[in-house]
Amino acid sequence: MSDRTANIGVVGLAVMGANLARNLASREGNTVAVLNRSRGRTDALVSEHPEAGFVPAYSYEEFAASLAKPRTAIIMVQAGAATDATIDALVEVFEPGDIIVDGGNAYFPDTIRRERAVRETGINFVGAGISGGEEGALNGPSIMPGGSDESWVTLGPILKSIAAVAEGEPCVTHVGHDGAGHFVKMVHNGIEYADMQLIAEAYDLIRRGTGKSPAEIAEIFAEWNRGELESYLIEITAEVLRQNDAATGEPLVDVILDQAGAKGTGAWTVQTALSLGVPVSGIAEATFARSLSSHPEQREAARDLPGPSTATPVDDEIAFVEDVRQALYASKIVAYSQGFDEIRAGAAEYGWNIDLGAISKIWRGGCIIRAQFLNRIAEAYAEQPELPLLMAAPYFADALGRGQEAWRRVVVHATNAGIPAPAFSSSLAYYDGLRAERLPAALVQGQRDFFGAHTYRRVDRAGSFHTLWSGDRSEVEA
Numbered sequence: 001m002s003d004r005t006a007n008i009g010v011v012g013l014a015v016m017g018a019n020l021a022r023n024l025a026s027r028e029g030n031t032v033a034v035l036n037r038s039r040g041r042t043d044a045l046v047s048e049h050p051e052a053g054f055v056p057a058y059s060y061e062e063f064a065a066s067l068a069k070p071r072t073a074i075i076m077v078q079a080g081a082a083t084d085a086t087i088d089a090l091v092e093v094f095e096p097g098d099i100i101v102d103g104g105n106a107y108f109p110d111t112i113r114r115e116r117a118v119r120e121t122g123i124n125f126v127g128a129g130i131s132g133g134e135e136g137a138l139n140g141p142s143i144m145p146g147g148s149d150e151s152w153v154t155l156g157p158i159l160k161s162i163a164a165v166a167e168g169e170p171c172v173t174h175v176g177h178d179g180a181g182h183f184v185k186m187v188h189n190g191i192e193y194a195d196m197q198l199i200a201e202a203y204d205l206i207r208r209g210t211g212k213s214p215a216e217i218a219e220i221f222a223e224w225n226r227g228e229l230e231s232y233l234i235e236i237t238a239e240v241l242r243q244n245d246a247a248t249g250e251p252l253v254d255v256i257l258d259q260a261g262a263k264g265t266g267a268w269t270v271q272t273a274l275s276l277g278v279p280v281s282g283i284a285e286a287t288f289a290r291s292l293s294s295h296p297e298q299r300e301a302a303r304d305l306p307g308p309s310t311a312t313p314v315d316d317e318i319a320f321v322e323d324v325r326q327a328l329y330a331s332k333i334v335a336y337s338q339g340f341d342e343i344r345a346g347a348a349e350y351g352w353n354i355d356l357g358a359i360s361k362i363w364r365g366g367c368i369i370r371a372q373f374l375n376r377i378a379e380a381y382a383e384q385p386e387l388p389l390l391m392a393a394p395y396f397a398d399a400l401g402r403g404q405e406a407w408r409r410v411v412v413h414a415t416n417a418g419i420p421a422p423a424f425s426s427s428l429a430y431y432d433g434l435r436a437e438r439l440p441a442a443l444v445q446g447q448r449d450f451f452g453a454h455t456y457r458r459v460d461r462a463g464s465f466h467t468l469w470s471g472d473r474s475e476v477e478a
C-alpha cells in the first residue's frame, strides 16, 4: 500500500498504543496509520476496530508511504532499547520536517540525547509523557510534551484534540524544550509511587488495627473519595479491595502475591532527585518499599526477628480511621510538594521554563494521580508562581496544621505495633525536618571537619572554618 491516506501514525500497538490509536481515529478528520513490530497486534487491532478506519502497515517503508507529509508518528513501545530501535527505523524512512513523538515512558537524559541526534537529520523529535493507562489513552490522557516550539505548533492541536479535559481545559501543555516533558512525566510517576504506597499503608494500618475486612475497608475508601482525598487512586483502591477471587472466593487482595513490581520510573525520579540534591524522601521510601517487598529470601530470613512484645490494640476504631485519613492527606501533600520541588530544581538545572501551575492543571484529568486537590495546587501557584515550597502555601500549611497531631498518632501506632509505614513516617520526618529551627546537620558538619578537614560555616560570621582537631583544637579560617 502506498496511498498517503493517513495524517498521523502510531508505532507500538500494545495496550497504550492501540488505545491511543483508537482515540486519535475517533477524532474528526484523522486517519491513523498503525504499525507494530510483530504483525499479530496490528491485525488484531484492525480487525477488532473496523470503525476506526486504520491504515495498517507491516514495514517502516509502508508506514512512511502511508503518511501525508510532513509526517507525524507517535511511538508507544517499551522504554530503552526498543525506543531507540524504533526511532532509528523511523529516521531511515522519514524526511526533514517530519515529526517523531516518543509517547512512552523515557528517562529524560535519553530524550535529550535522542532529540539532539534526530535533529541532525532535519527530523523533529518530541518526547511526550502520556499518563492515564489503558482507559486514559482511549478516552483522554494527560499529555506532557517537550520538544521545540516549532514542533508544538503542529503537535499542539493534535494533542489537545485527544487529551482529557478538566474544568474545560485540555490536559496538555508544552512543558518545555527537549527532555522537559519526560522529566515531568517521570516525576508524575514518582508521585504516583508515593500516593499508591501511602494508600497501601493506610489500608494495612486499618486492617491490622481494626480487623476490618477488605470489603469493609473498601467502603471506608469510597467514603474518603467523597471528601478532600477524592482521587482516581482512592477510587480504584476501593474497587480492588471489593473484588473477590473467583477461584477461592477470598478477597483478591489476599491471593495476590505481595511483591510489587516496578518498571523504573520511580527509581529514575529518586536517582534524579539525588543528583539534583532534592529530598524526595516519601517518593524514595515508596520506591524502596516496592523493592523490599520483592526480596522474598530476605523477608524469609527476617521473619523470626523479634517485634513488639505487647499488642497495641486500637481503642476507638472510628477515631483511628479518621486519624489514618488525616495522616494520609498530610503525607500526600508532602509527596506532591516533594515532586513539585524536583520539577522546580530540574527546570533550573536544565534551563526549562516550566510553569508549575500549568503542570498541576494538566494533572487534574486523564492521569493516574488525578485528584481533587490539584485544584488547590493550581491556586497556590496562581497566587505565588515562585512558591519556594508547596506545602508551606497557606491552604496546605493549614491542612498540615490540622492533620499533624493525627499523623503523629498514626506513626506512633505503627511503630508500637510493628507495622511498617515507611511513607507515612518519612513524610512526617520531612515535615519536621523542614520546620525545625536547628538541625543536627551542625554535628554532621563537625564530624566531617574532624575526619576530613571538610570545614564548616558558622552561625555568627561569614567564611569557612576548620578546627585543628589533631593539634591544639584552635579554629582557623579555611
Ligand SMILES: NC(=O)C1=CN([C@@H]2O[C@H](COP(=O)(O)OP(=O)(O)OC[C@H]3O[C@@H](n4cnc5c(N)ncnc54)[C@H](OP(=O)(O)O)[C@@H]3O)[C@@H](O)[C@H]2O)C=CC1
Binding pocket: 011, 012, 013, 014, 015, 016, 017, 036, 037, 038, 041, 076, 077, 078, 079, 081, 082, 083, 085, 086, 103, 104, 105, 106, 130, 131, 132, 133, 134, 263
Ligand atoms: N501500560 C501503562 O499503563 C502505561 C505505559 N506507558 C508507557 O507507554 C509505552 C507502551 O506501554 P504498553 O502499551 O504498556 O506496552 P509495553 O511497554 O509492554 O511495550 C510493548 C510494545 O513495545 C513493542 N516492542 C518491544 N520491544 C520492541 C523492539 N525492540 N522494537 C520495536 N517494538 C518493540 C512491542 O512490540 P511486540 O508486540 O512486537 O512485542 C509492543 O508493541 C511504554 O513506554 C510504557 O512505559 C505510559 C503510561 C501508562
Ligand SMILES: O=C(CO)[C@H](O)[C@H](O)COP(=O)(O)O
Binding pocket: 105, 130, 131, 132, 133, 189, 192, 261, 262, 263, 264, 265, 266, 368
Ligand atoms: O506510566 C505509567 C502510569 O503513569 C505506567 O502505568 C507505569 O508502568 C507505571 O509504573 P510501574 O510499572 O513502575 O508501576
